[in-house]
Amino acid sequence: MIPLLVPDLPTTEELLPWLKRIDSNKWYSNFGPLVQEFELKLTKLLGSNLTTVSSGTSALELALLALDIPSNSKILLPAFTFPATVTAVKSVGLQPIFTDIDPNTWLLTPTIARQVLNRVSIDVIIPVTTFGHPQPTDEWDKFSHDTGITVLIDAASSFGKQPTGKHCIVTFSFHATKAFGIGEGGLVVANSAEFIEQVRILSNFGFDNGVIIKAGSNAKLSEYQAAVGLAQLERWAKISQKRQVVWDIYQHYLDQEILQNMPTNHIPAILSVKVKDNSTIERFAKCQIQTRRWYYPPLYKHPAFTDVPKFAPQANDYLPVTENLSLLGIPFHTSLTESDISYICNQL
Amino acid sequence: MIPLLVPDLPTTEELLPWLKRIDSNKWYSNFGPLVQEFELKLTKLLGSNLTTVSSGTSALELALLALDIPSNSKILLPAFTFPATVTAVKSVGLQPIFTDIDPNTWLLTPTIARQVLNRVSIDVIIPVTTFGHPQPTDEWDKFSHDTGITVLIDAASSFGKQPTGKHCIVTFSFHATKAFGIGEGGLVVANSAEFIEQVRILSNFGFDNGVIIKAGSNAKLSEYQAAVGLAQLERWAKISQKRQVVWDIYQHYLDQEILQNMPTNHIPAILSVKVKDNSTIERFAKCQIQTRRWYYPPLYKHPAFTDVPKFAPQANDYLPVTENLSLLGIPFHTSLTESDISYICNQL
Numbered sequence: 001m002i003p004l005l006v007p008d009l010p011t012t013e014e015l016l017p018w019l020k021r022i023d024s025n026k027w028y029s030n031f032g033p034l035v036q037e038f039e040l041k042l043t044k045l046l047g048s049n050l051t052t053v054s055s056g057t058s059a060l061e062l063a064l065l066a067l068d069i070p071s072n073s074k075i076l077l078p079a080f081t082f083p084a085t086v087t088a089v090k091s092v093g094l095q096p097i098f099t100d101i102d103p104n105t106w107l108l109t110p111t112i113a114r115q116v117l118n119r120v121s122i123d124v125i126i127p128v129t130t131f132g133h134p135q136p137t138d139e140w141d142k143f144s145h146d147t148g149i150t151v152l153i154d155a156a157s158s159f160g161k162q163p164t165g166k167h168c169i170v171t172f173s174f175h176a177t178k179a180f181g182i183g184e185g186g187l188v189v190a191n192s193a194e195f196i197e198q199v200r201i202l203s204n205f206g207f208d209n210g211v212i213i214k215a216g217s218n219a220k221l222s223e224y225q226a227a228v229g230l231a232q233l234e235r236w237a238k239i240s241q242k243r244q245v246v247w248d249i250y251q252h253y254l255d256q257e258i259l260q261n262m263p264t265n266h267i268p269a270i271l272s273v274k275v276k277d278n279s280t281i282e283r284f285a286k287c288q289i290q291t292r293r294w295y296y297p298p299l300y301k302h303p304a305f306t307d308v309p310k311f312a313p314q315a316n317d318y319l320p321v322t323e324n325l326s327l328l329g330i331p332f333h334t335s336l337t338e339s340d341i342s343y344i345c346n347q348l
Numbered sequence: 349m350i351p352l353l354v355p356d357l358p359t360t361e362e363l364l365p366w367l368k369r370i371d372s373n374k375w376y377s378n379f380g381p382l383v384q385e386f387e388l389k390l391t392k393l394l395g396s397n398l399t400t401v402s403s404g405t406s407a408l409e410l411a412l413l414a415l416d417i418p419s420n421s422k423i424l425l426p427a428f429t430f431p432a433t434v435t436a437v438k439s440v441g442l443q444p445i446f447t448d449i450d451p452n453t454w455l456l457t458p459t460i461a462r463q464v465l466n467r468v469s470i471d472v473i474i475p476v477t478t479f480g481h482p483q484p485t486d487e488w489d490k491f492s493h494d495t496g497i498t499v500l501i502d503a504a505s506s507f508g509k510q511p512t513g514k515h516c517i518v519t520f521s522f523h524a525t526k527a528f529g530i531g532e533g534g535l536v537v538a539n540s541a542e543f544i545e546q547v548r549i550l551s552n553f554g555f556d557n558g559v560i561i562k563a564g565s566n567a568k569l570s571e572y573q574a575a576v577g578l579a580q581l582e583r584w585a586k587i588s589q590k591r592q593v594v595w596d597i598y599q600h601y602l603d604q605e606i607l608q609n610m611p612t613n614h615i616p617a618i619l620s621v622k623v624k625d626n627s628t629i630e631r632f633a634k635c636q637i638q639t640r641r642w643y644y645p646p647l648y649k650h651p652a653f654t655d656v657p658k659f660a661p662q663a664n665d666y667l668p669v670t671e672n673l674s675l676l677g678i679p680f681h682t683s684l685t686e687s688d689i690s691y692i693c694n695q696l
Contacts, residue, residue, distance in 0.1 A: 007376050012367040019360040028355050028524035028531045054402055054532070057553070057566035083553050087563040093441055176376035176570070183376045183570030184402070205405070205431050211645065212652040215435040218405035222524070222531030224572050297559065304560040 004290040006335040007176045008239050010231035018227035034226035041233055048164045049196040050189040053203050056156040056173025058219035059186035060088035063152055063169050066198040073123035078108040079298045080322040081128040085154050086299055098300055098310045100319035104261035106130045110139045115313035124150045129158040132269025133262055137165035157269035164189050179269055182228040185221055242334040243267045249338050253345035270294055271332035280328055283347050292329040298322045352638040354683040355524045356587050358579035366575035382574035389581055396512045397544040398537040401551050404504040404521025406567035407534035408436035411500055411517050414546040421471035426456040427646045428670040429476040433502050434647055446648055446658045448667040452609035454478045458487045463661035472498045477506040480617025481610055485513035505617035512537050527617055530576040533569055590682040591615045597686050601693035618642060619680035628676055631695050640677040646670045
């Protein structure tokens with residue numbers, strides 16, 4: 001069986017120096033020295049203010065909570081994304097609205113957002129970096145500046161590949177299945193130090209100088225998870241290199257027409273290809289190649305979200321691109337060999 | 349300086365066998381083999397159905413969410429507790445109500461709850477195991493049976509010391525500062541396997557057979573945190589023994605009158621003693637002994653909770669016990685020596 005995902009995380013050997021630091025610090029959570037060092041290194045890497053949290057979902061939830069907007073505020077997001085994008089909106093008591101995606105990049109684009117704005121008022125937009133495709137930060141910055149609408153980019157799968165710009169807030173996931181995985185963890189990045197401080201406060205129940213001004217939750221990263229993060233940072237260049245090799249081989253074997261329209265020199269986080277029908281899925285299963293239909297079914301077909309309003313960029317509430325996208329996620333990880341990849345591509 | 353808290357967590361050496369299992373499993377979250385083994389061992393220890401989650405706060409949030417009650421439901425809790433008890437209620441969109449505590453045990457007791465019920469209708473009660481004082485499970489079971497009201501015991505500090513009974517739901521925290529600490533983690537325990545399954549589903553976004561029926565969050569425990577938990581379970585008997593020794597010495601030196609009324613043969617989680625005024629706090633500071641006024645100020649004095657209704661057991665909305673309790677948390681951990689303890693007690 002060729003597995004769909006094989007996480008590439010630090011070995012025990014690579015964790016040891018960090019774990020020994022925990023032994024001597026005797027500090028295990030609550031913004032300890034390893035979390036501080038991890039955040040410092042991430043700040044240098046990303047060049048922006050940031051705070052770690054317990055997951056990519058917590059990152060979205062706390063970023064939305066830190067916006068401090070009324071509970072009936074309307075949040076626009078694509079119907080084609082992982083369910084956490086919408087559960088986060090619902091968890092903090094805001095009103096999600098689904099829209100469609102671009103047929104080539106599979107993104108909720110600024111163009112789509114502007115079209116939807118002609119039909120309904122929106123308070124926050126959550127564009128998603130679908131399968132690792134970066135969002136156009138400059139365009140969203142301009143959009144945010146022009147409209148006054150907050151843009152929160154759900155870059156769960158795109159650690160290190162999605163710039164923050166001047167206005168956009170960006171969240172990342174460090175889940176085991178991500179290119180930069182640590183087990184469980186997340187990150188909120190923003191230009192505003194004040195906003196980031198607010199998220200950090202909310203990740204620690206809302207404690208601000210000993211009292212709770214606004215109720216938060218517990219979304220702190222433990223020192224153990226920070227240890228994994230610090231060890232993973234040292235492996236990150238090598239992981240990226242290995243993913244580049246896998247991607248180069250895939251590009252050699254794959255027909256461009258079945259691929260997501262991706263910027264050149266960009267490695268996808270997840271590899272999903274267009275397929276004609278279910279026969280491809282069955283063929284892969286027979287060939288012992290693990291696959292997954294990522295983000296399927298569309299969010300509006302999950303029982304929990306059937307009541308979420310849908311606004312298409314054009315005149316109706318039917319989202320044709322999301323509805324008709326027929327994709328199949330195929331193996332994409334650093335353990336794949338050239339012969340694995342050629343075997344996989346032969347089935348397409 | 350004698351520190352207030354020194355976590356007693358596994359060393360790197362003790363973690364190694366579990367970490368090596370992660371290396372070979374290459375499974376890092378999502379109910380992996382270590383989480384499964386940790387839960388199995390906890391089940392044998394506690395004799396009830398349970399599921400691990402990412403923190404004691406998540407445990408409360410998801411247990412409340414899994415009750416599936418209307419958003420205007422009223423949740424009674426003591427005003428004298430850690431803020432997470434009330435942030436959890438607010439986070440899931442329910443209506444908290446504060447009441448008072450017993451002057452001797454510092455608990456919200458079934459007697460207090462029955463008195464409050466004569467004044468206001470309540471849907472769920474969250475009694476807290478204040479400073480590790482267990483709640484009377486049988487009495488709460490009878491209360492729940494008599495009134496039809498759900499009882500959710502916030503036993504954050506009381507791992508292994510608070511039975512579930514027939515009806516009560518119990519949550520625990522594995523935070524680093526707890527007697528059984530793993531860094532960050534939590535546990536929901538209940539008699540009903542169906543309820544526990546619902547909590548587990550909600551801890552994984554709400555995924556139930558591939559679709560979301562009810563929106564949850566991500567509160568899964570990573571394999572790394574489970575590794576710490578498994579190593580900690582092997583140390584648990586020894587930790588409890590060491591805490592017993594510290595407690596015996598304290599009992600020898602301390603005046604019973606300034607102590608919480610605690611069942612005999614029970615080790616407190618946190619040691620808070622009655623003090624007359626601020627001069628004691630200042631004296632401790634001068635003597636280089638770290639202290640903390642736990643749960644101070646009372647919840648209704650935090651800006652985020654001033655709008656929470658207060659119902660005293662008797663006729664008014666003034667909570668005299670909570671309001672007038674003058675306590676000081678003093679060092680209580682396994683690193684204390686007899687001379688530390690005698691020095692601490694000399695200052696009282």
